[in-house]
Amino acid sequence: MNEKNLIDDCFYIQQKKYGLWYSTDKDGNGLITSLTEEQCISATRFYLKFRQENQFESQNNQENVSKYSGSVDYKL
Numbered sequence: 001m002n003e004k005n006l007i008d009d010c011f012y013i014q015q016k017k018y019g020l021w022y023s024t025d026k027d028g029n030g031l032i033t034s035l036t037e038e039q040c041i042s043a044t045r046f047y048l049k050f051r052q053e054n055q056f057e058s059q060n061n062q063e064n065v066s067k068y069s070g071s072v073d074y075k076l
Contacts, residue, residue: 002014002015002016007023007041007044007045008045010026010048011023011024011025011026011044011048012025012026013040013041013044019035020033020034020035021035021036021037021039021040022040023040023041023043023044031044031047031048032047
């Protein structure tokens with residue numbers, strides 16, 4: 001259950017507590033947590049591709065990005 005599997009020669013997946021699947025990069029930094037092995041592999045590939053193409057920076061630099069904030073008020 002604690003065996004790490006190297007996927008695509010760029011990240012590891014491992015099943016951990018409660019049957020959840022975790023992925024880490026080669027340096028051991030956590031990436032994705034999923035319910036199944038297939039979801040973990042797929043989501044990690046998508047995330048790493050997105051990060052490799054520097055999409056995080058382009059998303060933050062767009063002029064028409066909407067930002068929202070809010071609060072919830074209630075009485076007990």
